[in-house]
Amino acid sequence: MKVIISGCNGKMGRVLVRLIANEKEMEIVAGIDKHKDKFENTFPVYEKACECKEKADVLIDFSHHSAFSDILKYCLDTKTPLVMATTGLTGENLRSLMKASNEIPIFQTGNYSLGVNVITNLAKKAAASLGDDFDIEIIEKHHNQKVDSPSGTAYLIANGINEAFETKKEFVYGRYGKSDKRTSTEIGIHAIRGGTIIGEHTVIFAGPDEIIEIKHTALSKDIFGLGAIKASKFLIKQKNGFYNMNDMLK
Ligand SMILES: NC(=O)C1=CN([C@@H]2O[C@H](COP(=O)(O)OP(=O)(O)OC[C@H]3O[C@@H](n4cnc5c(N)ncnc54)[C@H](OP(=O)(O)O)[C@@H]3O)[C@@H](O)[C@H]2O)C=CC1
Numbered sequence: 001m002k003v004i005i006s007g008c009n010g011k012m013g014r015v016l017v018r019l020i021a022n023e024k025e026m027e028i029v030a031g032i033d034k035h036k037d038k039f040e041n042t043f044p045v046y047e048k049a050c051e052c053k054e055k056a057d058v059l060i061d062f063s064h065h066s067a068f069s070d071i072l073k074y075c076l077d078t079k080t081p082l083v084m085a086t087t088g089l090t091g092e093n094l095r096s097l098m099k100a101s102n103e104i105p106i107f108q109t110g111n112y113s114l115g116v117n118v119i120t121n122l123a124k125k126a127a128a129s130l131g132d133d134f135d136i137e138i139i140e141k142h143h144n145q146k147v148d149s150p151s152g153t154a155y156l157i158a159n160g161i162n163e164a165f166e167t168k169k170e171f172v173y174g175r176y177g178k179s180d181k182r183t184s185t186e187i188g189i190h191a192i193r194g195g196t197i198i199g200e201h202t203v204i205f206a207g208p209d210e211i212i213e214i215k216h217t218a219l220s221k222d223i224f225g226l227g228a229i230k231a232s233k234f235l236i237k238q239k240n241g242f243y244n245m246n247d248m249l250k
């Protein structure tokens with residue numbers, strides 16, 4: 001399987017290069033990154049996907065949302081399946097991905113780890129059982145180099161929880177400046193940034209006289225890279241469509 005890595009010189013890009021070196025049937029044919037210097041002796045690196053001369057069986061994107069249009073255009077023009085891992089995408093970006101999935105297979109999730117997929121489903125089940133009597137708050141913690149907040153995973157979990165409710169809850173980000181009491185129509189989302197925290201997500205269900213917490217802690221970035229590799233192997237066998245972790249793991 002020929003692979004193009006977008007964001008190849010970033011933290012996750014480097015993790016992927018290392019992990020793919022152990023995959024016998026995978027070969028990196030090109031990289032895309034603002035920084036062209038690092039892997040030039042191993043594979044060509046382009047500043048923009050539209051400059052990329054190589055074709056691949058899949059493009060894996062761990063870069064920045066500002067690269068979104070360029071990446072999607074390359075994949076549509078060359079009919080390359082896309083594994084989208086970059087977070088901080090806008091609603092419009094996500095709608096463009098959905099539309100593009102009529103023409104190419106697209107896999108997208110805010111978190112490629114198995115564990116987050118499991119806690120998202122657990123949180124959804126908990127919300128369905130607990131109903132409006134329990135207040136739901138999500139706390140996410142990440143390293144001080146992260147550029148988007150809240151995390152893609154916090155959105156993934158919050159959207160998953162909302163599937164349990166007929167009347168969707170409104171996301172409330174922090175509570176600075178609020179002068180009203182909390183209502184049951186909210187899901188609170190809070191972002192913490194510091195040091196080298198790889199990723200921690202806690203969902204709190206706070207009810208009358210009892211609290212449930214569901215928590216996932218990432219101990220290495222490898223879990224995201226391995227998940228994206230697994231998603232690539234899954235995606236190249238699929239027809240055009242929009243896929244996520246639930247499709248792959250069912
Ligand atoms: N879905 C998942 O499971 C996971 C998703 N992520 C997401 O992946 C993304 C990358 O994370 P991470 O590797 O930590 O970030 P990094 O900032 O370390 O890496 C991103 C790389 O892309 C480069 N870049 C930035 N903008 C552009 C652009 N417009 N065109 C080309 N290259 C660009 C960066 O350059 P520069 O440094 O100069 O900005 C950097 O080299 C983030 O959105 C993160 O949230 C991360 C882990 C797991």
Ligand SMILES: O=C(O)C1=N[C@H](C(=O)O)C[C@H](O)C1
Nearest residue numbers: 087110111146151152153199
């Ligand atoms: O930027 C990161 O590091 C991570 N980003 C993803 C997110 O925004 O949820 C996934 C993971 O938590 C690490």
